[in-house]
Amino acid sequence: MTADEVESLAIGAGVLGTGGGTHPYVELLNLRKLYRQGKPARLIDPAALADDATVAVVGFMGAPLVTKERLTDPAHALRPVTMMADHTGRPFDAVMTIEIGGENSLLPLMVGALMGIPVVDADTMGRAFPEAQMSSFAIRGLPLAPFAMADIRDNRLIIDRAASQLWTERIGRGVCTEMGSIVATCSAPRTGREVRENALLGSIGKAIHLGQAVRDARQRHESPIRAVLAAERGLHLFTGKVADVARRTTQGFVRGVAIIDGFDEHAGSRFSADFQNEFTIGWIDGDLAVMVPDLICVLDAVSGEAIGTETIRYGQRVAVVSLPADPLLTSDEGLAIVGPKAFGYDLDYVSPHPGSS
């Protein structure tokens, strides 16, 4: 993976973060440093994994807002991986991310560079989601436990067994909140075969491609928004100015609502979106417009840069774009875990994307 591809990945991951973390700037700085030290990240096609290869599945858990105060430290990210290898007694052959959106998309690159193992071109969400069980592994019935967690002090624990994937999330979230709402995690190791059969494949390549499209458009003074739409078969839902944001960090999440007043073709209309780390449901003038698991991306109207729920603020001029969710997420099994009801909304999934619902 070239240093240039990492730059593109950071931009693409911001868009796919669907509000849960912006452009992962601090992680990018860490990676630039690792590249300068001659520790590049290597990307590996899931097809190249041996059936019995052991893959570490890593992710930060918590409220993205906190990462703006407590900056990411690669040594911290590594800790639960080491704990898990000690726990299982088996070293890891490769590493992958739980989610391709936001900061977690660069996390396995840091871990892989430090450990000298390749990064699998796959994830488990095809975007970002706020909860650990909102993953393709959980949809397919694979357990999340053992689940290792570490904070930046010297607190470490392993959820050895859990009654369900949701219990792993529930207990993990309680721990995460006590630890300051940001922890590095390593969930149950996966074999190469399990990754191939149950992960969402090619996510990192896709995010690099998306980020490259945005960068190319900027270079050519074309619209980065249009580049995002073209790269991902996206829909342009709204254009406007952020009018108000209600936001609080609670129970290990950033929760709230953002309100955007339209301009140009949307003058006189209002878009509002709820969020739980990521944007979950969007309304235009009170009518449902888009919902999980479809991606709701709020992008800077000029640069195409993703705007996260932790940094969105009054006055920003934005385009609201929706990208279609991976078909696994919109299947019945998928919607049970990542659909609107899983987020506490008494709504049936409908999608603005052709063929999605």
Next chain:
Amino acid sequence: MTADEVESLAIGAGVLGTGGGTHPYVELLNLRKLYRQGKPARLIDPAALADDATVAVVGFMGAPLVTKERLTDPAHALRPVTMMADHTGRPFDAVMTIEIGGENSLLPLMVGALMGIPVVDADTMGRAFPEAQMSSFAIRGLPLAPFAMADIRDNRLIIDRAASQLWTERIGRGVCTEMGSIVATCSAPRTGREVRENALLGSIGKAIHLGQAVRDARQRHESPIRAVLAAERGLHLFTGKVADVARRTTQGFVRGVAIIDGFDEHAGSRFSADFQNEFTIGWIDGDLAVMVPDLICVLDAVSGEAIGTETIRYGQRVAVVSLPADPLLTSDEGLAIVGPKAFGYDLDYVSPHPGSS
């Protein structure tokens, strides 16, 4: 240990529970059954432990109120012990309780009977305390982690390392709350030598003696209250009728205040006591009367049976008794961890007991 001694232990442990759990009736039923099955508990003097013997330190963590709904299951109590032995790769030679008060005093007997290992005649509190770090091991600087926790579903975890004993409690309490405010725990294994040097020795024998004194007094139609006072150099602080109780189960604890209106020699006076699982501070007519770490025991005025903060209610006729805390708890190191400030009160420790403060 005879079945009769177990009956006495249950009564004595209720008194030493200082409000945190009443007479451990369900545990007693479990033990009677184990005795009938030919699985008695064996008591061992700490002096008889080999220096390098491995001792399991067990306790239930949570809000005592919950145990009135979710009855104790010996198999559940055993689970964290098995987890810890697997984690360290070393089987246990003996088992001891974190605290001699309330249900936790019978817990090691169940574990010992099921595992066929002896119960050490010692504890780490000399009473009951609400938080895991309020222990003689913590006062002496020994870590509580690794710390294994299990609930009655299939949720299990081990806090592998913690930044401090207080962090073990903090993270553990978060987990405990998510798990339903009652979990079985096994804290860091101790060697025989560590137990001898840092535990409070002879606690179980003392509780049996106390319980026997109460039973003897009942038999002879004498005052069980006077028997408690005589057995433990206690002070009789108040006699009255429970007038009001404010109680809530919150953050893994039972918290609240109990108000007792005096009769007989205390007619016209009012005793009030705050509690966090255990009674923490008591006032008579607004004046400080007694505080942690001294024991505040609310006993049925007639039977001498302990009344817990989870069952105390309007109309009960009670005697309020204080027993002196172990000298380790009232040392400067002890007070830092179990004194009034550790419970959030801006008070210096004073004691009604001669020579205690």
